[in-house]
Amino acid sequence: MEIPYTVEERPDTGLINSKLGIWLFLASEVMLFGGLFSAYVFLRLGAPDGAFHEWGQDLNVPLATLNTLILISSSVTMVMSWASLKMNDFKKFKMYMGITLLCSVGFLVIKYIEYTSKFHHGIFPSTNTFMAIYFTLTGLHGLHIIGGMIVNGFLMGPGSKMWKTEPEHFTNRIEIAGLYWHFVDLVWIFLFPVLYLL
Amino acid sequence: MSDHSMDDIKSHVKVYMLVFASLAVLTVVTVAASYMDLSSGEAIFLALIIATIKGSLVASYFMHLISEKALITWILMITFVFFFILMFIPTIAFFDWVNIS
Numbered sequence: 528m529e530i531p532y533t534v535e536e537r538p539d540t541g542l543i544n545s546k547l548g549i550w551l552f553l554a555s556e557v558m559l560f561g562g563l564f565s566a567y568v569f570l571r572l573g574a575p576d577g578a579f580h581e582w583g584q585d586l587n588v589p590l591a592t593l594n595t596l597i598l599i600s601s602s603v604t605m606v607m608s609w610a611s612l613k614m615n616d617f618k619k620f621k622m623y624m625g626i627t628l629l630c631s632v633g634f635l636v637i638k639y640i641e642y643t644s645k646f647h648h649g650i651f652p653s654t655n656t657f658m659a660i661y662f663t664l665t666g667l668h669g670l671h672i673i674g675g676m677i678v679n680g681f682l683m684g685p686g687s688k689m690w691k692t693e694p695e696h697f698t699n700r701i702e703i704a705g706l707y708w709h710f711v712d713l714v715w716i717f718l719f720p721v722l723y724l725l
Numbered sequence: 726m727s728d729h730s731m732d733d734i735k736s737h738v739k740v741y742m743l744v745f746a747s748l749a750v751l752t753v754v755t756v757a758a759s760y761m762d763l764s765s766g767e768a769i770f771l772a773l774i775i776a777t778i779k780g781s782l783v784a785s786y787f788m789h790l791i792s793e794k795a796l797i798t799w800i801l802m803i804t805f806v807f808f809f810i811l812m813f814i815p816t817i818a819f820f821d822w823v824n825i826s
Contacts, residue, residue: 542796546797547796547797550800550801554801554804557805558804558807558811561812564811565811565812569815569818572815577765588756588759592752592756595752596749596752599745599749599752602783603742603744603787606741610734610741614731614734614735705787705788710788712787713780713784716783719752720759720772720773720776724756724768724772725765
């Protein structure tokens with residue numbers, strides 16, 4: 528059975544179904560991360576005065592800053608890949624999507640370097656409550672990056688065949704995947720100062 | 726966003742680049758601010774303000790919320806009400822130590 532309203536907007540919502548769907552999903556994601564941010568506040572208030580800040584001093588701010596810039600860049604290339612399809616430029620779409628994927632790999636590599644250097648110094652989630660919430664939040668965020676890479680990889684590779692048969696539908700798929708990717712970027716925009724800078 | 730002409734998209738691209746530059750600058754600003762000699766309250770306030778500006782830029786322009794249908798705005802407003810309730814729950818716990826020790 529074909530999914531309805533992938534290109535045409537549904538009259539009562541004024542939206543294509545996939546867009547309403549992704550926004551409802553992102554709303555649930557806000558609550559998922561919200562619960563953990565709430566746990567962060569709880570643990571910070573419960574820690575001895577200044578201890579939370581002290582425990583966070585082991586984190587690598589320059590690497591995390593670089594990662595922030597990488598993720599922001601990947602968000603721009605993601606939206607550019609969608610804009611390229613809107614301008615009927617499939618080659619540029621592939622190029623921008625490729626850069627987006629490269630950025631995601633770069634982000635994960637840096638995250639891996641950060642994690643392993645913590646482990647080498649004997650710092651684990653069990654070390655203190657800051658490290659517990661740090662590994663939980665960045666770990667969940669990292670899983671979201673991997674999820675996005677799978678979807679983006681599919682859309683760049685085998686999924687891109689759809690461009691030849693249903694270009695509008697395919698362009699909408701890229702927009703929806705983009706909305707998810709920007710959300711993952713948005714979460715990092717808050718994670719970065721909260722975990723690394725405060 | 727399906728009814729855009731080529732020129733529309735071209736002007737969008739310019740906006741995307743501007744947003745990208747602003748995000749990069751604000752990232753540097755927030756890192757620089759963290760090295761300033763601020764009280765922890767001031768530092769938290771400043772960092773969250775900058776993050777909120779960056780987040781709004783991403784949501785408004787990359788996620789097209791600025792020109793999105795009202796239904797989505799409503800869904801997000803309801804979500805944020807619940808999100809803020811969630812953020813206040815730990816504060817309530819903080820003022821209720823009565824039976825802890």
